Amino acid sequence: MKTREDWTLSLRMLWAHPLESLLLVLGLAIAIGATTSGLAMVEKARVDGDALLQLPEYREIVVSSRESSDQMTTPVVLTQDETVTLSIDDLEAAQLSPDIEFAYLAERTRLRFNTSDINFAPPDAPPETSDTNSNPNSAAADVSTENAAFNERPPLEFATVEGPQPQLDEVSGYSVTTDYFPAMNLTIADGSLFTEADLLQGNKVVVLGAELAKTLFADGENLNRQLASFTNIYTIIGTLQPTGTTLDAMVFMPSRLAQDNTGALAFRGPGGGNNTTLHFAVNDASKLNAAAEQLSSWFDTTYGVGNTATSVPRSAVEQAIDRKEKTALMTLILALAGLLIANVNVSNILYSRAIRRRKQVGILMALGASRRHIFNLFLGESGVVVSLGALAGMAIAFGFSVLLMQSGTDGALPVYAIVLGMLAAAGIALLFTLVPAVYAARIPPAVAIRVE
Amino acid sequence: MIRLENIAKKYDLGGTNVSALDDISFTIEQGEFVAIMGPSGSGKSTLMNILGILDNASSGAYFLEGHNITSLPDKEQARIRNRHFGFIFQSFNLFPELSAIENVMLPMSYAGIGFAERKQRAAELLDRVELSHRMTHLPTMLSGGEQQRVAIARALSNQPNLILADEPTGNLPTDKGQEILDILTELHRSGTTIVMVTHNDAQGDMAQRVINIQDGLLHSEVRR
Helix, strand or coil: CCCHHHHHHHHHHHHHCHHHHHHHHHHHHHHHHHHHHHHHHHHHHHHHHHHHHHCHHHHEEEEEEHHHHHHCCCCCCCCCCCCCCCEHHHHHHHHHCCCEEEEECEEEEEEECCCCCCCCCCCCCCCCCCCCCCCHHHCCHHHHHHHHHHHCCCCCCCCCCCCCCCCCCEEEEEEECCCHHHHCCCCEEEECCCCHHHHHHCCCEEEECHHHHHHCCCCCCCCCCEEEECCEEEEEEEEECCCCCHHHHCEEEECCEEECCCCCEEEECHHHCECCEEEEEECCHHHHHHHHHHHHHHHHHHHCCCCEEEECHHHHHHHHHHHHHHHHHHHHHHHHHHHHHHHHHHHHHHHHHHHHCHHHHHHHHHCCCCHHHHHHHHHHHHHHHHHHHHHHHHHHHHHHHHHHHHHCCCCCCCHHHHHHHHHHHHHHHHHHCHHHHHHHHCCCHHHHHHCC | CEEEEEEEEEEEECCEEEEEEEEEEEEECCCCEEEEECCCCCCHHHHHHHHCCCCCCCEEEEEECCEECCCCCHHHHHHHHHHHEEEECCCCCCCCCCCHHHHHHHHHHHCCCCHHHHHHHHHHHHHHCCCHHHCCCCHHHCCHHHHHHHHHHHHCCCCCCEEEEECCCCCCCHHHHHHHHHHHHHHHHCCCEEEEECCCHHHHHHCCEEEEEECCEEEEEEEC
């Protein structure tokens, strides 16, 4: 154990050589800061990757008709002239594999409310659409439905509702089938979810995300209230539990169905076309590829090779995560190399200090210091240097984390990873300082006392 | 108090055995003032190191108060040095980073004495060597004589049985050296055992007994 006088001696020895001590601390700070950042980056890549792969959408197989081939990442060679229309019956393909838990449709949509200041279009021109982007084919399902109806030029009567009006002009969300909710781990907080019957009968009902439910009406009341959007009136039948995701601010309504030319109930997609994307969620991610092969084979057999595309989004994400983890690991290896070099330098400097202080060691031993005292004295000094370097290194790592966050390309590094990384790097640095401490403790007192 | 029996010290210098001390035997009684004299390279410092168990003898036996301490573990040797011996060096060997009082307190910290007690005792010892007005001064702010007085106070801090003084006046002018010798004489009168290495015949005359070492051998032992 170091005594008060030992500590005084250690600290004043450091202070007696301020430039040397400062360089020691600075060298360690940079090396420990880099290593800490590297370790935290590796941990962040791992945690982020795990969190991403936990998302429900990465336990899914996506089957698309060629109608949406422009949305695919790889080119699709069209082998037939006819567009495949996927019907609600195709969701039954989920029964091919016991690993497929849910099968659903989800298409982005938007509800624009008929508020008092809405710009109603004249009867001979189409009304303003509420497209989610500039492509009219990808506009919201309900708006597209209204457009199609408008083109048939019936006299338009925009719906109106009595009572409280929504505070928002429009909300975005998804038109979905019933399996969407359990597949995305969405559970009801108030009211109810819509049913298969709502879907088949085309009922105008909506379910609100948790945040949207708080803000849609001024009084926060939602259940059974009605929303007017163009010619339709939607009834709010439920609100969801919060998820902490963007889904909380969204609205969910039943997918639109219409009979295709074979009489099957096909999905009506944006612009009145047929919807093209089916989602099959598995209960175990390791079964994704096997289930995807089964589905691909079934859709190829049913609709012809090349007319549908089966993809597993998880694969692309896994590759991206792997790349990110490897990049972080390379950064860590480089930082560790820097730490090694810095530690060797620090160890050398402290070793030379121990040589310079042999006389002091001899005097301390004559006064009654044991080898353990001497070892602790030198290790204490090293500990002060390493601690200061570690604290400064941690500050560097936090600074790097803030820069990362401000750059917008990535989030902050996990605090626990920074702290643990700093402790690990400081521990390694302290191991290197054992060498001069052991050397000093082994100096024979009779030799040390003779040094002039 | 101290008994050396056939102490020898040999060094291995590149395969050649060099004898620094050979067949040294003597006793030192409690309360004695003994001077060790001899020319440079005669083995005086080696003998002092062995007496202070800063070095171990190659052969022979060393008894302290009847206990054989020839070969003890490091921790035990450190304890004996701390509790039983007080060292005074020619070049004072104070720690320049510590104040006078901190230098005196240092050996007491190894003895496990509490901070308040060692501070009080250090202040008393500095007062005894007439340096109470210089307690917080760093050694660099003290004269050579003052530094050696601080070193004496430090040597006395754990109330040792034996003071080992290695040419304590060697780096001091005559008048300051005399002050140090006066303190040592006073300590001897109060019952402390003193072993002093010196080149100075006059200082040797102050001792009750002079042990002469030449070429590593005990040349003569003269009682005054």
